[in-house]
Amino acid sequence: MNAPRTRVQRRPVHGVLLLDKPLGLSSNQALQRAKWLLRAEKAGHTGTLDPLATGVLPLCFGAATKFSQLHLDADKTYQATARLGVKTSTGDAEGEVIAERQVHVTPGDLARVEAQFTGPIRQVPPMHSALKKDGKALYEYAREGVEVERAPRDVTIYELSVGETMTDAAGIAVRLIAKVSKGTYIRTLGEDIGEALGCGAHLTALRRIATGDFGEAQCITLEALEAMDEDERLAQLLPAECLVSGHSRVTLGTEDAARFLSGLRRRGDWADAAHVAVFGTEPAAFLGTAHITAGELIPGRLLNPIEIQQILLNATVPHLLTEATP
DSSP: OOOOOOOOOOBOOOEEEEEEEOTTOOHHHHHHHHHHHHTBSOEEESSOOOTTEEEEEEEEEGGGGGGTHHHHTSOEEEEEEEEETEEESSSBTTSOEEEEOOOOOOHHHHHHHHHHTSEEEEEOOOSSSSOEETTEEHHHHHHTTOOOOOOOEEEEEEEEEEEEEEEETTEEEEEEEEEEOTTOOHHHHHHHHHHHTTSOEEEEEEEEEEETTEEGGGOBOHHHHHTSOHHHHHHTOBOGGGGGTTSEEEEEOHHHHHHHHTTOOEEOSOOOEEEEEEEEETTEEEEEEEEEETTEEEEEEEOOHHHHHHHHHHHHOHHHHHSOOO
């Protein structure tokens, strides 16, 4: 007989966990594992990483999920290895080899493609991607052997380093480090650089080393999280306001904070601002986002009073939420 499954007692958990996603897990699988370890009621991530990619994956819990969209739009930095001379059907090591060519690459060639692919560029999204056409993901068409027309997309490569060639038993490869805008496909970038070098290429490794202000040095692995007790796991969470660190800041008194949380606009001597993080004074707590137009503070995404109370309670007495909510 199978042993009975232990029912996890969920609880309200609020904050952001910076996970170093392991190789082989989808972003959702990594999220569900972390959610189980934290016994969290509600969770989401800020944009997916391929199963073959590792690195920075911010996971949002509870109230922080309201602001996860902000990091979907954040710039990302990736480190990748591209094997030259071999093209695959997927642009990475999982695909079938579809072409092989000789490799003759000089340092001057690498400098040329660095300049060519830095700045605004256009990319055709790969068939093996989650982008949807007619309500169906492109990778689903690809699995059926169907190729559909994809419109080129404008993206920006803010910084690009194409490192020295590396030669081993697998062939010749280059190391790429790229800081890119939302929507950039690194597999496609690697393939396009390979074509520009005249030999083709596919990615053999991909790691996200930064997203927005979050870097790999701040991340924790699932293995390290599993080895911790519950209080130690909770201590790894950053507050929800870390997602709005680049916003202008407004602090409201008790009466204005209460009205703001009910969705009412507030008036004050504030300069216009498109992105504002709003805080209260008594208690000192993050309330949500807003924008300011003509001296009016206009609510955006807001925490609710219960969420604020839970966050303050957990910051003061962490064991209470650990033991709460069957």
